[in-house]
Amino acid sequence: MAADYDAIIVGAGVVGVFTAWALQERGLKICLVDREVGPAQQTSAANAGVIAPGYVAPFASPGAARKAFINLFQEDRAFSWAPSASASQWHWLLRWLSQGKQTRYERNRASMFALATYSQACLHEVANRLGLSYRSVPAYHVVFRTKEDFERSQSLRQQLNNAGLVHRVLSRDELFTFEPSLRDASLPIEAALQVQGDEAGDCRAFVIKLWEQLMAGGMHWLGSTAVDSISTVSSSLSECVLADGRRLRAKHLILAAGPWSLTLLKGPKHRIPIYPIRGFSLTWDEASIPASVLPRLRQLGTALMDDRYKIAITPLHSDGTSSLRAAGMALLGPPAASDRIALARQREAANTLWRIASQWFSGLPQATFDQANSHARALPRFWIGSRPMLPDGLPVIGSLSQHASQSGLWINSGHGSTGWAMAAGSAYLLADLILGALPSCDSLAVSRLPSKAIGSASLEARSNRLGARPSTYPIDTMDFSPLRWCRRAQN
Numbered sequence: 001m002a003a004d005y006d007a008i009i010v011g012a013g014v015v016g017v018f019t020a021w022a023l024q025e026r027g028l029k030i031c032l033v034d035r036e037v038g039p040a041q042q043t044s045a046a047n048a049g050v051i052a053p054g055y056v057a058p059f060a061s062p063g064a065a066r067k068a069f070i071n072l073f074q075e076d077r078a079f080s081w082a083p084s085a086s087a088s089q090w091h092w093l094l095r096w097l098s099q100g101k102q103t104r105y106e107r108n109r110a111s112m113f114a115l116a117t118y119s120q121a122c123l124h125e126v127a128n129r130l131g132l133s134y135r136s137v138p139a140y141h142v143v144f145r146t147k148e149d150f151e152r153s154q155s156l157r158q159q160l161n162n163a164g165l166v167h168r169v170l171s172r173d174e175l176f177t178f179e180p181s182l183r184d185a186s187l188p189i190e191a192a193l194q195v196q197g198d199e200a201g202d203c204r205a206f207v208i209k210l211w212e213q214l215m216a217g218g219m220h221w222l223g224s225t226a227v228d229s230i231s232t233v234s235s236s237l238s239e240c241v242l243a244d245g246r247r248l249r250a251k252h253l254i255l256a257a258g259p260w261s262l263t264l265l266k267g268p269k270h271r272i273p274i275y276p277i278r279g280f281s282l283t284w285d286e287a288s289i290p291a292s293v294l295p296r297l298r299q300l301g302t303a304l305m306d307d308r309y310k311i312a313i314t315p316l317h318s319d320g321t322s323s324l325r326a327a328g329m330a331l332l333g334p335p336a337a338s339d340r341i342a343l344a345r346q347r348e349a350a351n352t353l354w355r356i357a358s359q360w361f362s363g364l365p366q367a368t369f370d371q372a373n374s375h376a377r378a379l380p381r382f383w384i385g386s387r388p389m390l391p392d393g394l395p396v397i398g399s400l401s402q403h404a405s406q407s408g409l410w411i412n413s414g415h416g417s418t419g420w421a422m423a424a425g426s427a428y429l430l431a432d433l434i435l436g437a438l439p440s441c442d443s444l445a446v447s448r449l450p451s452k453a454i455g456s457a458s459l460e461a462r463s464n465r466l467g468a469r470p471s472t473y474p475i476d477t478m479d480f481s482p483l484r485w486c487r488r489a490q491n
């Protein structure tokens with residue numbers, strides 16, 4: 001039985017498209033399948049776009065459960081919960097709670113940080129080499145509304161210090177000097193945190209550009225094509241069955257179906273608890289932005305995180321036009337990513353996003369869920385995304401078999417809240433595993449060993465082989481390399 005392709009990738013979100021790229025670049029004959037008509041139509045479609053390795057951290061942290069509980073009773077809450085009768089929600093919740101211990105949190109965070117740091121270097125390299133722009137703004141500020149909020153960020157600042165990240169605290173006036181277009185903001189601002197090298201960009205726009213490069217390079221694209229099942233045929237052949245009954249075979253089959261990955265997993269299903277944690281965004285395109293706001297938005301050169309509400313405010317500048325996106329909130333809701341979210345919750349999320357965004361830029365129109373009025377004037381686009389999340393917050397990257405060498409089934413999924421920030425690195429890591437250039441990366445593998453922090457050694461080995469890839473960031477004053485960070489993580 002012959003293989004149709006060297007590799008088939010199921011899922012054309014940011015993770016699947018990057019994975020396709022990393023493999024096609026190595027000369028593999030690729031087929032990319034997605035049930036959507038084009039790439040990045042689901043979780044990668046309208047996220048906050050932030051790339052800030054210093055803040056990449058698991059949801060499960062010391063005190064997170066208490067904070068989430070208190071949050072349930074607050075207005076404009078960052079976290080909400082729709083209890084489900086499904087055992088999988090409770091199962092996930094219990095496993096999530098068990099990851100909140102300090103030592104586990106630190107270990108998980110170190111792994112994510114290493115991956116995100118490496119990933120940013122890979123993204124820069126790919127974007128530079130192909131001449132593709134991805135960056136909308138070259139800065140990101142986490143803004144604290146009150147003194148108490150700022151004081152609570154002490155451990156975060158300590159983590160940035162420990163990681164050797166160059167950062168500084170700005171007063172309200174310093175923030176406004178740095179970013180004059182924020183001067184009319186009506187919220188209280190105690191301080192803002194700025195980390196050198198943080199940035200934001202339109203994830204979907206970049207994924208589409210990369211997908212176009214893949215197409216130009218000969219990749220076979222199967223859009224509007226759902227995959228029903230995946231399996232191994234032999235030690236050197238894997239197969240996916242499409243919804244129309246067709247069978248496609250390849251030496252390697254990679255599952256990158258984000259929050260839907262679990263639906264295609266039969267055997268090791270219970271070991272990969274990927275849960276769809278919903279989040280929301282509102283995007284105001286130029287047509288829906290009042291004339292009083294537009295000039296300031298065009299000048300806005302930073303993305304913002306309103307720490308109190310965990311809502312990101314991101315300007316998206318591209319081809320002479322500017323949009324504004326507010327994104328955030330976490331809903332532990334129905335267990336299947338395709339399950340519907342109650343309209344009342346959608347309204348609540350849209351109102352919260354609008355209220356907070358309006359405190360930064362007043363006069364923004366509100367979203368409407370009223371069909372009759374929806375065409376009457378330009379309105380923001382409302383989006384629901386499902387973060388594919390594991391209880392420990394780490395993605396799962398590696399073989400789906402206990403014996404990697406005997407199976408061509410692989411997974412690259414579970415990137416949670418930071419898939420855009422980790423996709424490029426995850427893709428190169430998986431490509432190295434598939435091609436045998438890296439023997440293993442235990443801390444991200446299906447058979448995770450809880451006692452070992454990432455793959456720092458693996459990432460270092462990987463960084464050593466970067467070859468043409470940059471040894472330092474091409475951002476002017478950035479003075480550390482992924483390799484150096486990996487060394488730091490090991491200490």
Ligand SMILES: Cc1cc2nc3c(=O)[nH]c(=O)nc-3n(C[C@H](O)[C@H](O)[C@H](O)COP(=O)(O)OP(=O)(O)OC[C@H]3O[C@@H](n4cnc5c(N)ncnc54)[C@H](O)[C@@H]3O)c2cc1C
Pocket residue numbers: 010011012013014015016033034035036039040041042043044045046047048049050051225226227228256257258259260261264277278279280281312327328329384385386387388413414415416417418419420421422
């Ligand atoms: C509100 C919000 C804000 C966020 N902000 C950020 C941020 O600022 N920075 C950051 O780094 N990350 C952010 N994220 C997270 C990021 O968006 C995700 O981690 C990332 O998009 C996941 O990408 P993915 O490719 O794994 O999944 P997806 O983009 O969902 O791709 C999976 C693909 O698989 C396809 N698929 C599924 N099942 C099948 C099947 N059976 N057959 C064929 N195709 C199938 C789907 O159609 C989909 O296209 C945010 C997420 C949310 C919700």
